[in-house]
Amino acid sequence: xxxxxxxxxGFHFVIxxxxxxSLPFLLKTPIDLPPIISVELIQISDKTSIPFAPxxxxxxxxxxxxxxxxxxxxxxxxxxxxxxxPDAVPLPNEKIEKVKKIKExxxxxEKIETxxxxxxxxxxxxxxxxxxxxxxxxxxxxxxxETNKTTNKVTQSQDRNIEHSGLSLNExxxxxxxxxxxxxxxxxxxxxxNLLVRIKLQxxxxxxxxxxxxxxxxxxxxxxxGFYKVLAESAxxxxxxxxxxxxxxxxxxxxxxxxxxxxxxxxxxx
Amino acid sequence: xxxxxxxxxxLLIQFKAYALIEVDITRGNLSPLPVAVSPLSSDKKSIxxxxxxxxxxxxxxxxxIIVENNLRQSGLFNPLEKDAFLQKPDIAxxxxxxxxxxxxxxxxxxxxxxxxxxxKLRVEFRLWDVLAAKEMLAIAFTTVPTNWRRVGHIITDKVxxxxxxEKGYFDTRLIYVSEEGPKTKRIKKLAIMDQDGFNLKYLTxxxxxxxxxxxxxxxxxxxxxxxxxxxxxxxxxxxxTGMQEVVGDFAGMTFAPRxxxxxxxxxxxxxxxxxSDIYTMDLENRVVERITNHPSIDTSPSYSPDGKYICFNSDxxxxxxxxVMKSDGSSVKRISFGNGIYGTPVWSPRGDxxxxxxxxxxxxxxxVMRTDGKGERLLTENFYQEAPSWSxxxxxxxxxxxxxxxxxxxxxxxxxxxxxxxxxxxxxxxTKTDASDPSWSSLLSN
Numbered sequence: 042x043x044x045x046x047x048x049x050x051g052f053h054f055v056i057x058x059x060x061x062x063s064l065p066f067l068l069k070t071p072i073d074l075p076p077i078i079s080v081e082l083i084q085i086s087d088k089t090s091i092p093f094a095p096x097x098x099x100x101x102x103x104x105x106x107x108x109x110x111x112x113x114x115x116x117x118x119x120x121x122x123x124x125x126x127p128d129a130v131p132l133p134n135e136k137i138e139k140v141k142k143i144k145e146x147x148x149x150x151e152k153i154e155t156x157x158x159x160x161x162x163x164x165x166x167x168x169x170x171x172x173x174x175x176x177x178x179x180x181x182x183x184x185x186x187e188t189n190k191t192t193n194k195v196t197q198s199q200d201r202n203i204e205h206s207g208l209s210l211n212e213x214x215x216x217x218x219x220x221x222x223x224x225x226x227x228x229x230x231x232x233x234x235n236l237l238v239r240i241k242l243q244x245x246x247x248x249x250x251x252x253x254x255x256x257x258x259x260x261x262x263x264x265x266x267g268f269y270k271v272l273a274e275s276a277x278x279x280x281x282x283x284x285x286x287x288x289x290x291x292x293x294x295x296x297x298x299x300x301x302x303x304x305x306x307x308x309x310x311x
Numbered sequence: 312x313x314x315x316x317x318x319x320x321x322l323l324i325q326f327k328a329y330a331l332i333e334v335d336i337t338r339g340n341l342s343p344l345p346v347a348v349s350p351l352s353s354d355k356k357s358i359x360x361x362x363x364x365x366x367x368x369x370x371x372x373x374x375x376i377i378v379e380n381n382l383r384q385s386g387l388f389n390p391l392e393k394d395a396f397l398q399k400p401d402i403a404x405x406x407x408x409x410x411x412x413x414x415x416x417x418x419x420x421x422x423x424x425x426x427x428x429x430x431k432l433r434v435e436f437r438l439w440d441v442l443a444a445k446e447m448l449a450i451a452f453t454t455v456p457t458n459w460r461r462v463g464h465i466i467t468d469k470v471x472x473x474x475x476x477e478k479g480y481f482d483t484r485l486i487y488v489s490e491e492g493p494k495t496k497r498i499k500k501l502a503i504m505d506q507d508g509f510n511l512k513y514l515t516x517x518x519x520x521x522x523x524x525x526x527x528x529x530x531x532x533x534x535x536x537x538x539x540x541x542x543x544x545x546x547x548x549x550x551x552t553g554m555q556e557v558v559g560d561f562a563g564m565t566f567a568p569r570x571x572x573x574x575x576x577x578x579x580x581x582x583x584x585x586x587s588d589i590y591t592m593d594l595e596n597r598v599v600e601r602i603t604n605h606p607s608i609d610t611s612p613s614y615s616p617d618g619k620y621i622c623f624n625s626d627x628x629x630x631x632x633x634x635v636m637k638s639d640g641s642s643v644k645r646i647s648f649g650n651g652i653y654g655t656p657v658w659s660p661r662g663d664x665x666x667x668x669x670x671x672x673x674x675x676x677x678x679v680m681r682t683d684g685k686g687e688r689l690l691t692e693n694f695y696q697e698a699p700s701w702s703x704x705x706x707x708x709x710x711x712x713x714x715x716x717x718x719x720x721x722x723x724x725x726x727x728x729x730x731x732x733x734x735x736x737x738x739x740x741x742t743k744t745d746a747s748d749p750s751w752s753s754l755l756s757n
Contacts, residue, residue: 207332216334224339225418228387228733229475229706241331271476274440274447278418279339281442300333307337 208296212289219287220301224279227271232309238273240280242299248285253277256300276303341733343389344474345416346382350375350393351423351436352401360427364456371400371425374434377463378421378470380507381481384729385471385707386736391417404437409444417441421470425462432456436466438473448473460509465756480702481506484752485709486524486533489513490725490745501535503550506702506751508741514548523567523698526752528660529574533750534558536568545579547594559597567611572618578602580610580623589623589640602640613665614638615658615682622646622656622665622682633667635682646684651676655698658682660753661705664732668697668710677710677730690734703753707731709740711747 208216230236239256255273260266280286280301288296351371353361361370382388396403397411404422412420423436435451450469454462461482468479489502501514501521515521515537522543524535531550536543545558545568558568558577564587568579571591581590589602589612603609607627614621622635633647633656647653651671658665662682669676669689675696678689696712713725725747727740740749 207330208334213334217336217338220336221338222340224336225344226339226341227475228341229471229477229704268476271474274443275339276336278440278442279336282418296332298331300331302333302335304335304337305339308339308341 208289215287219283220279223283224303225275226305226308227275228309230268230272230305230309232306234268236269236272236305238269238276238303240273240276240301240303242280242286242301244286244288244297244299246288246293246297248288250280250284250286253280272303272305276301279303343387344418345389345391346419346421346470347391347396347412347415347417347441348375348379348382348393349396349398349400349403349420349422351425351434352399352404353425357426361456364427364430365459367459370459371423374423374425374459374463374466375421377460377507378467381464381467382470384507384738386731386733387471387475391415407439407441409439409441412439412441419447419470419474421466423466427456428453430456432459432462434462434466436469438470460505461755464505464507468754468756477706478704478754480704480707480751480754482755483703484526484755485727485740485749486514486526486752487711487727487742487746487749488521488524489742490747491517494723501533501548502742502744502746504742506740511743514550514553523748525569525750527570527574528572528753529570531752532570532574534568534570534577536565545577558592558594559599569613571614572616578612578614578621580612589621602638603636603643604640611655613656613658616660616662620658620682622658624654624656633665633680633684635665646682647680647687648684649687657699657701659701659705660703664705666699666701666708668699677708679708679732688734690730690732691728691737696728698748700750702729702751709749709751711749 207213241254241256242250243252245251255261255277257269260269261273262270288299350369351374353369353371358369361367367373379390382390395415397414398408400422401424403420404424407420407422418441420439420441421436422439423434425432425434427433431453432455433451433453435449437446438448439445440447448469450466452462452465464482467481471477471479471481483506484503485506486501486503489500491498491500498517499521500517501524502511503514504511514533520538522536524533526533533548533550535546535548537546538544543565545565546555547558548555564582566580566582566587568577570577575594577592577594579590579592580587586606587608587610588604589609591600591602592598593600602612602621603623603625605625605627607625609623609625609627611624612621613623619638620635621638622633624631625634626632627634628645631652631654632645633653634643634645636643646665647667649669649671651669653667653669655668656665657667659679664679665682666677666679669678674692675694676689677691677696677699678687680687690708693712694714696710699708699710701708707729708731709727709729711725712728713723716724725745727742727746727749728737729740730737740746
C-alpha cells in the first residue's frame, strides 16, 4: 500500500515538474503587441483630404481669424501651385542623357511597324497602343527630365521667376495618345528632310482649342516647301479632329498655352 | 532715395510665369484617310450628250468611281460609302455643308462638275478640307470626251499630290507580256493598258516571242526584246504611231534593254564568247560603248534617275549580287551582302532606293535597299516572283508572280501584282490573260 502511495506521489511529482519546465511562457514576459490601427484605403487625389489634427486645427483657425481681421484685400493665390514646385529640381546632365536614351528606345521604329495595320476610322479613337504601356507608368525620373528640358532653355535669372510645372508624364502621355490616334501621317513625305511643324495652341479649360498658330507659318506658302505645307495641314487636321484635347482637370494656368511639335520622320523611315 | 526704395521693392517681388509646355508628337496613325468622293454633277443637256457620244449614262458617277477605286488601291485613302452622303452633288460642289460631311467622318471631300461644251468635255473639281471647312484645290480642264477615264485618273493624281505631298501615279500605263496557252507552247504578245487594267491593247501579234518591254521615261517609246530566227533583237516601238524599228543586229545575245533617264541611250547586257558585259547604245548615232569588262556575267543594268550611276547584277564574287558603278563603268562597288542570290536591280525614280528580286532558301522575295546597300527590306515573299518595276513616284512596285494552278503543282498562272513601300498594300493588277515582265510608264500628263 505504502509502496503504491510512494510510486503515485513520485509519478505526480515528475508530471508537475515536466509541466512546469515545458511551459516557458510562464517564465517570459508577455509580448508587447502594438495597438491595432485601422487603415482606410483611399484614392489619392490632387488635393489632400486629410483632416487637420484637433490641436493644429485650433491654431490654424486662430491664425485665419487674426488674418481675416487684418487683411481686407484678396487672399493669396492657392497654395497647391506651390506644391508642384519640386518638379523643377534640376538633375545632373548625366541623368538627363540617360533618360533621353530611354525615351529614344521607346520610340523604336521597329515597334511601329507592328502598328501598320489598317484600322477603321471608326475605331481610331479607341486605338490601344501596346507600345505606350511603359509610357503610362509614372516614372518620376523621366518626368523631371521633361521639365528640365524646357527649363534649360531659359537663363538662370529667368529661371528663378518661372514656375516649373509642366505636364506630368501621365498627363502628357494621355494627350500624346489622343493625338496619335487623330494624326493621319501623309506617307508620301520624304523621311530624310527636316520637317518639324510647331503649333502653339491656346486652350479653354475643357481642352477646346481657342486659337492656334503655326510657328513657322512663313514656310507654308514658300516655294519648294510643299511637303511642309502638307505636314502642317495634316497636323492641324489632327488637332481639329481631336478637340477637345485630353488636358489635365487642374492647373489650367500651366497648360492654357501649349506647343505641339509634330515630327513624322521616325514613322516615315519605317 | 524714394525711387531706389521702390526699385528695391520691385526687384524683390517674385513675378510668377509659366514656361511654355512643349509636347513632341512623333507618331501618328497609318490608317487610310477617310475621303468622301461625291459624284460629279451634270446638267440634263450634258447627260443626254454623254449617252449619245460615249454611251455612258451617268458620266459624273463613273468618273467618281474611278477616283474612288484609285484612292482605295493606293492604300492611303479610305473612300466612304456614297449611301451615307447627306448632300446632293451639285450643292456640295457649290458650297459643302461641312457639318454633314464631318458627321460621316470624312476628312476630305471631292466634288465636281462635268459637262459637254462645244463637243468637248469640261471638268472641274474641288478638294475640300472638311475639318478646316476650306477649299484646298480647285482645277478645271477640257479634253476630248473619249478621254473620260483619264479625267478620273488626273483628278486622283491632283488629289493625291495635294494630300500626300508627292506626285501621283494614276494617269499612267503598264506594258507587259501577255501569255496564253500551255507552258510548252506559250503565245507571248506585247500588251499595254491603263494602270487600273482598262483600255487594253495588244502591240504585237504573238508570232514571235517577246521579252522585257521597258518604257522610255521621257516619251511613249518602248524598247523590248524579240526573237527573230532564234536570235534576240532589241526593238524600239512608238506607241502613239505604232512604228517599230530594230535597234541593231548584234553578233551575240542581248538581254534586258532599258532606257537611260534622258531617253537618249539604251543600256543592255550583251553576251559574246560566253562572257556577258554591259553596253550602252546612243540612239541618235547608234554608237555602242562597252561599260563593264569583266570575265564574270554582268546583267540587268539600270540607271540612277540623275544618270550618274548604274546598278547591275554580277556573279563576280561567286554568287549573283547587286553592284553599283559610275555611268562610265568606274568605281564598281558591291552593295548586296545578305544571304541568298540577288537579281533584277531597278533604281527608284526618286533615287533613294533600289528594288530587287532575291532568291533565298527556295523562296523568291521582292525587296528594296538603299543605294549604299543598307536598310534592306523584303516586301513580299512567294513561290516564284520577279521583275519589279517602279511607279513614276517611286512608291509602288509592280512585278509578276507565278502560282501553281492545282494541288499537284501542275500548271501555272502568271499574274501582275503591285506592292507599296510599306509592304502591306499588296494587290493583284487585273489582266485578261496571264502576264509577265511589267513596266510602268511615267505620268502621261504633268
